[in-house]
Every structure is written in structure tokens, then in C-alpha cells.
Amino acid sequence: MNFNPKILSFFCHWCCYAAADSAGVARYKYPPNNRVVRVMCTGRIDPLFIVEAFRAGADGVLVGG
């Protein structure tokens, strides 16, 4: 089975988004399945966003603070 999940991530500008940048700078690698929405803080996350993400067809939603 070759299932490539579609994952939507919401990353905090100061934390996870920054960590993701550092991961790039260090040339780490990770699976290319996630798409990223940058927010200034995870406090911005509304339950509606998560539900909408699934409605849009996400197989998983990751919120990174």
C-alpha cells in the first residue's frame, strides 16, 4: 500500500515554525507530506480551523506550538 497522507500543520511563528526553519538550515530530513500554515501563536488556532482542515481533505492535522 502506498498511501501518502495529506497533512496540514499550523505552526507558531516563534516556536515550531522557527524550529522547522532550523531543521532546514541543518539539512535534516523529514517526510514531505505536511503543508504549513503559519500563525503568530497557537493561541490563534480556532476549533473551526481544525474541522475545516479535515473538511478540506486532510488526513491529519498537526498544531505545533
Add this chain to the structure above:
Amino acid sequence: MEAGRSPNIEIITLAELKELSGKAGHFKAKLFIKPRYVDPQKCTACGLCTTYCPREVIDEYNEGLVYTKAARIDYPQAIPTTYYLDAKACLRMQHESCQLCANVCGPNAIVFDQLPEEREIEVGAVVLTLGFGRIPQEVLEKYGYGKYPDVMTSMEIERMTCASGPTEGEIIRPSDFTHPQRIAFLQCIGSRDVTCDNGYCSSVCCMYAMKEASVVKEHLPEAQIDLFFMDIRTQGKGFDEAFNRAVEKYGFGIIYARVPKIDQVGRKLALTYVTEDGKSHREFYDMVVLSVGLDAPKDAENLASILGIELNHYGFAQTRTSSPLETNVPGIFVAGAFQGPKDIPESVVQAQGVAARCSELLAEVRGEEAILKEFPPEDEELEALEPRVGVFVCHCGVNIASVVDVEDVTRYAANLPGVVHAEDVLYSCSQDALNDLVKKIKEHRLNRVVIAACSPRTHEPLFQETLKEAGLNPALIEMANIRDQCSWVHYFDPQAATAKAKDQVRMAVAKALRLKPLETQKVKVTPSALVIGGGAAGLQAALSIAEQGYEVHLVERERELGGNLRRVTGLLSGEDPQKILETLIKQVESHKRIRVYKETTVENISGYVGNFTSTLRSQAGSEIVNHGVVIIATGGKEHRPALWGLGEEDKILTQLDLEAELAGKASKIARARSIVMIQCVGSRGQDLKYCSKLCCQQAVKNALRLKKRYPKKDVYVLYGNMRTYGFSEDAYREAREAGVIFLRFTPQKRPELIKKGKSLYVKHYDALLGEDLLIPADVLVLSVGIAPGDNEELSKIIKAPLTSDGFFLEAHVKLMPVELAVDGVYVCGLAHGPKPLDETLAQARAAAAKATIPLAKGYVEVAPIVSRVDQQKCIGCGICADLCPYGAIQMIKVGKRKKAETITASCKGCGICASHCPVFAIEMGGFTDEAILAQIEAFGDFAEKESQEEAEKAA
């Protein structure tokens, strides 16, 4: 490289200083400016001149590995982005024969008859950042360089590993263009070598060799790489860890030997050397890389005579420990490698420090010559049009384009709804690309811009500036991160990376369509600083800020100022540390703009850059102070581990204890016949993981002091790697010559303490003899390293992270070495990491420079990411006001009803208010519900499309 964009920096290239007169505060300088033969106003950097220039010359920028043309630019992102003609090579100028470039140049920018120019400028201060020079060719020739093509320099490898370099990142042997299988890196070429008059250590080669070896290994996974060291000098913050990780990951061979000679045998290079166990080896390699050191800059002597500054005996600027940034001439300062070999972070720190130093000198004329940058008014008509999105997809050289199919992404973007223009760009952040962006905005009437490139965290401000220049509101840009979070991390799957890039671009376009112009707010700054910690770093930082003209609150926990420096009684330079400290304290305590709080701690800090409020607690009670910035200079502490019987016997001392002895009667020493020093006690893999950087210098210093006072006594220093980097290598050599015995141990066989009756011995495994030695230790001196202070609590108060070792984590290791992740908070001294006094003092000034910037400006700009309440929708429930972590929402009365209102300056844009608003009455600037939902929906387009495709396939 923002220097090209500041209206207050005038770049004068191809220029040399001829004369300097006047004095500190007011100099007159005469410059000699060579002709460029290209008019920078007209040149569009199209590169046609280079294409058509028939004259090939060796490309120095690429270390002579390839050819370039007489009409050229060194590299595409060069500033100024103007081509130039190399007069020495140009056929027209040498032989009056050709003028192809002038013929093809569209804007007629070529001026063959341009003449050299003299220019006189008046300045208040002079900063010398000459950098470093090259080790002479003769030194390299001793190792067969120039004779054997496969002996290469580290700079040549650097260009070769560069993906946009001459070989496009391929590592090949110049002799036969094959991939080398076995590579040797030789350290200390032109460094630590008195035979070429460079007795000093170049400080950076160990680390860069490891970097290059790692990159080479990434390119050639099969290659076996050996590195030949005398000592591994990776003393910088976090360097040991990076080094060890690289050795483990790539399986490098580490050999302690200095290879005296290389010869070619057949197609291979033979290295003959002797290892520590006395055995002789002869090994064959396909390629040898010489880790070439840093020489004094070539023109230093000439400049020194023009300026009247002193150079040290190696030709670098002469400075003192107490004033590492000053030459002997007042008003002439120095920073970077010209002050002594150093790496990028150290250079940046000194550069920032020197800025503070100039700012102190010229405080009263600050702003008099500065030009304010003005932007054209916003084109409101354009902004009001239906969104017209322009998408710019960046290659970032090969950083993105080698993984992501940039052209494909661009084609894809062109067809997205709302997009009226899409193109790919080689380096979207280069000056000419930015100019081009302005042009394209006007040409295509773009009112929304999507840049698919690197991270908005680093580059959005740059593009926002460009939008402003084009008359657009800076909020009308969205970036798609297709480098840091795509090409760099998904290089193993270009197809998936390209798909991801397309998705991110589509999502960015969807968001861009919903972006609205936002107003940037300016917030006033309280013009004073809080400096926490009254040691050398805190004193110097406080003094610098005060001298620059701003109020300082200096808080010290102890009863006395001075911190760790109080315990240091000697310096390698011969200066008296106690005098340095005394002077600093006197200046600080008598300064009218500094208020000192002793026996006081910081209980709480609230607020944000420009407007902090802190609670200071002392026995007398607590006091509230307002200030615009914070400097953390809380220091570190001597690490006193429960190792080697420290504290059990009075014959066992730390280096600092020894300094106290040496400053006093030294009765313990006087009785001893043999004194043994042990390095890295508790450091580098024992209870502290890291290297404390200064212990080796300290040990050498104290060993020398002992030998001078008691020439007959035996002094031993047992070490892992002797890290007397820079000019302190001289002292190491002097100590050996004075009879101090240095013995190396390995991490596997660290020395041990043996007690026999009342006598102490140190057991040391001697590699040469192949057996254990028992060294009598009448006094045992431990180099114990530096542990972080109590940083955790402060880190929580200030909300700035620490490294895993417990020191404060800078915002960027190289480019922002004194700034923390929290705006308006800076760090210096041992709170940042272990370092010797001169580095601490320079860093304190660097922190002072950075901290003074907002104070001098008088305001900070608040990014327009703040929340806004739609008072029509607001039902006045007050949930947002209660939940806001920054107290940035207040409830006001509008008519008869309560409504929420944002206090813009306090708002951090976190959005808790918006996500908890029952009626969606709060919008976040740049992150509206509408925009985020549009991004989510755009994400779904992909999902739908793909599942449809899958369904079709299945059918």
C-alpha cells in the same frame, strides 16, 4: 547584506585611503578611487558585457579554479550590483583593440575613459576592518602546493563544494578530474609555525576544516577523510558538540600529527608522519587539503604608517585586553580579523562593539548627518483594485532549484486564480532582483505579491521594504517557504518537494488574495536600559550605554561590583586585571547617567521592547523601574566538581584559587617542588559537556607566572587539546621554552589521582613510552571550567530560551550573537557562554550597541500583526480582555454598551482573543479568519485534485 539598502551607508568601492589628518571626533581622510569603467547608475547588471568580453582571465573569486572575463561581476549577489572592467586585462585599455562590451551594453554604461578620482571626506571616527591576508605561496609550496595539482587549499575546496561554484559542487581531483577516494586535511598551514613567522594560532581552521570535510563527505559518501591535528581547537560556543557529532556521523579519521612533507608517488600523494606513540607512518591519499591559516592583511603596514597605529609583531593591530577595540590612536578603532584571527561570530561581535565605541565618542553629534529614508506615498488606487497577484519563485541559486523544479512551480503559479504575473528569479533577495521587483509591480500593476523563497522569519522585512519602495503597503506580501521547509529538508524526493512547493504557493496566493493594507504603529521608547549583573560584562555594557547618552539601571546581586573578575590576579598581556576592574567600577559609580543597585535582584520584568517595567528587590524593599531595553550580564560561576578530591585537601586548588595564592604570600606554592595542572576537569564530556574556552590560556598564564617566580620548581600541564588560540599561542610556546612540561592525555585515558600517605601523585599514560607515569603533585591545580549561573529563573522571567548547556541562546549564532529571541533583550559575557576577558568586554559593547539602537531611535515600530475588534460585532462579553496574556485588551464604554478595544503597543498578535471570541468580532492583522480559512481551503484543492486523479486511475 542590507548594507546596500541603508541610506546612511555610502559604499565606496575600488578605493584606498591615502591620507588622514585631524583628531578623534574630526578627521579628514583622502581617498584614492580607481575607475570602475562602468557607470553604476546605468548598469542593470544584465551581464551582456561578460558574455561578449573576449578576454579570459583567472577568476580570483573562485580561487583561480576557473576563468572569468575582464568585464565582470564577482558573484551575482555582489553589492554594488554593478559590473566592472578589469583594466589590467581589458583589451581596449591595454591594446586599444576591442570595445565589444560597449557595443552590446544596452544602457551605454561602459566608460573607457573614466579616470581615477581623489575624494576627501570628513569623519568623526575611523574603524579598521581590514580582515585578514593570505598565507604566502612559499609557505604552501613546502607542502607541494603548486607542484602537485591535487594538493589544494581550503579556500579552493570551499569554492569547489559550493553548488554555484566552478565545479557546481562536484569534488574532483584537478589532476585527472576523478573523484578522490581518500582525502587528508592538514591543519596549521601557515599557523603555529615559527618557521614562517606565524607563531600564532589562526583560531578558525579546526572548525572550518571540519565543516569542509563534512560537506565533502556529503558530496562523496564513499570517501575516507582523515584530519591531521596538533590540537583540536574547537573552543567556540557549541563547537565541540558540532565537531564530535560530525566525526561520529561521517566517520572521520582523527590523527594527532604534523605532516612535515608531501610527495607524489604515481597518481597518489604520500604523507609521511610520526604519531604520538613514536611510530612512523607513510600513507597514500588522492587529495590533500591544506587548512590555510589567516595572515595579517597585506596593506596593514602601509595603513599603519598612514594612520600612525601600532601593529603587533605579526602585523595585526595592537590592542589591549582592557580595550580590545582600540588602537593606540584615539578615534581609530579596530574590529574583526585584523585585530587577531577570529571566526564570524567573534568578528560580528567586535563589529557591533566598535559601533558602540564610535557612538560613545560621537554621542553629542548623533543624528546630525543621518538621512531619513523616505518612501513614496502608497498607491491607494492600485491597492483598491481587485487583487492582482504577482508570484516570484526563487531559485536561491541551487538551494531551491537543485531540488524543486522552479520553472514548473512558476508555470503552475501563473495559472492560479488572481495571479496576473509569475516569474522565476535566481536570487530574489539580491539588490538587482529587488529593484526588478519594484519595476514589475509597477509594470504589471501588482497589488499583492507572493514570494516563494526562504523563510518569512528572515526575509519578509526585506521584501516588505521593497513593497514600500514600490508604493505598496508592506502587509500586501505573503511568502511561501519553499527552501528552509521544503528543498532543504526534502532533497531526497524532488518530486514530492516540487508538489509541496506548488501547494504552498497555492496556499500563499489564496491568502494573498485576502490580504489588506495595514498601518504600522510607532511606539515611543523609554530612553533607559536595565543591565542585570555588575561583573566585567555588565559594567562595560552599562558604561557604554551611559557614554552613548542614555540612562542605565545597573543591578548587582552581591554587595560589591566586579563579579568573577575580582578573583583574577594576572593577565597574559601583562595588564593588571584588578586595575582594569577598579577603573571600570570607578567610572560606573561616578557616572551621572548610571544608577547602581547593589544587593538587588530582578523579581519581575514585564512589557515589551521600548517599554519594560521591572520590579527590583533588595532588603530595603522593592522598587519599580521603567526602561526600554534589557541587557543580561549575569555571568557564570566557577565549576567546582566533586572530582580529584577538590575541597578535601588544601593542596588541591582551582586555577582561581591559585591566582589568589599568586597574588598573596603563595605559602602553599613556596613549599612545593612539583606543581601539576590538570585541564578539562569537569569539562568536555565530564559533568560539563562543553569547552570552557579560557582555561587553557589561564593555565598557561599561571604556569608562566609560577616559572617566573620559581624557575626551579617543576610545572606540569596535563591537557586533552591545548586551546591557546590566537596570539595566546605565543604564551604557550614561551611556557614550553621556560620549561613547563605539557603532556597530552586522551579522553579514554584521563589522568588519575593517586594518594600515597600524605603525598599526592598523578598517574598519566604516556603514549610515547607506552606506559603510565607517576608525577608527584605537591600542589595540584585543577582547570575546572565555567558553569552557567542561575539562568533558569531569569530565562523564565524574560521568556528567552537557554541552550542545553544552560547559557542564554542568541537569536542567531552568527548574525545576531548578542540578541535574544525576545526583542529588546540582549546578552553578553559569561551568561552567553564561557570566554576570556577581552572577548567579554567586546561583547559587552556589542550588546550596548544593539541595546542603544532603539533608545537612539526613540521609537520602535510595531508590526501590524495586532488584533482589531470590530465593535459592531462585539457583544462586550469581555472574554478576550480576560484571556489576553499581555493585558492588551481593555473594555471601554461605547454609548451605553461595553466594547473591547486593543492596546496596540502591548499586543503581540498571538490571536488568543480571536480564537476565543464567540462572535468572530476580532481580526488579526495579516492573519484574519478569512485568510487562514482561504489557506485551508486552498490546501484542500490539492487534496481533491489528487483524490480525483487517484479515482480516475483506479477506474
Add this chain to the structure above:
Amino acid sequence: MGKDKVGKVMVLGGGIAGVQAALDLAELGFYVYLVEKKASIGGVMAQLDKTFPTNDCSI
């Protein structure tokens, strides 16, 4: 004496240290002449591919 001073600084050498000093001086409210011998600024750092330990591109 104070009136005598000039609020400008000359930085000799356009490598990383020179550029950084110029940027900070400009931010501190001074006018800077960044004087470079070669045709472009950037110094040796512009020749470096990546820098350790973070391997950032150097520009």
C-alpha cells in the same frame, strides 16, 4: 569642542566586520562611508559556501 565633532564614520574594509559595523552605526544615527578596495563588498565571507555550525548560506 562638542561642535567640532562630525557625526560620520569611515569604515575601512567591506568584509563581514566592516559591513556589520556600518549597519549598526547607521542604525545608531551616524552616516557611514564603507570604503572597500575591491569592486564589491562582502570580503571573504562572500566566498564561503556555508558556514558552520548552522550551515546558513553566508549572504
Add this chain to the structure above:
Amino acid sequence: MLIIEEVTRRLLELVGLRPERFRVDWASAAEAPLFVQIVTNFTEGIKKLGPLGEAEGLDQGTLKWRLKAASEVAKKSRLRAALGSLAREFKKAGDYSPENISKRVEEKIVPILKKELFEEEIKELLSKGPISIDAILKKTGATTDDIVPILEAMQKKGKVERKGETLEPK
């Protein structure tokens, strides 16, 4: 965030999604390796789970209308006000232990979630024509206790008519 997380989790649970599909995690700017680990683990987890709906045993149609209902619920000011008040209560009391959050959300929010979600779902179902109570129970995955009060309220408002075991929209 913790409360929003818990509420979202419960809502997704009621929709019938596997809890593993939604995760909240933390990595600071300095923790790139941790970040990589989080993303990799999460992706692997979802890979194992399979496409949305598959692991849940929900067909695409059901999934779609249930999520649509959930989306409507997330927009309801009644739910949002309750959520806001709860967040406020937590901020004052300061006890953010997972047990406490789970307990208070269960008490305060879940009943609203259930009511609003099932009401939305029933509306959705009814919009397609008459349907039996049994079918509603099956399609929503709710219990009789969950839906009886909702149906009664709807009847009162005259939005639906009960004919024996079948409901007809009005």
C-alpha cells in the same frame, strides 16, 4: 490552547474521527531535532492509520456531512461563548492539569457539543427527506438519550413532525 485542543478533540471524536489524526505538540526555536521527530512520527502515525474515513469505517459521504455539521457547530456562538467562559475560568483558577481540563470540558462543553452537533446532523439528514429514528441513531452514532431532547425541541418549534417512528421535515 489546551482547552481549545480538548474541545476540538471531543468534537472530532463525536464526528467519529480517530483521535490520532489531530495532535498538538511543542518544539522551541532551538529544538530542530525534536521538531523533525514530531513531524516524522505524526506522519508515520497517519500513514499507518490510512486515509481519512478508512480507519474510522466511515464512507466519504457520511464523513462529509458530519464534518459539515461540525463546522457549523464550531461557528455557533453558544459553543464559543461557553468555551470562552471556560477558558476564563481556567485562567483565574490556574489549574491546567489534563485531568482538570478533561473534567471541566466534559461537564461544560461536551453536552453543548452533543446537542449542537446532533441537532446539526439531524437537520442535515432531514433536509434530504423523511427519516426513521433508527436511521438517525445509526447515521449520527448518537444514543437515544442524546437525540430525544433535540427532537422534542425541534417538534416544539414546529420544525419537524413525528409520524410513528419516522420524522418528517416541515
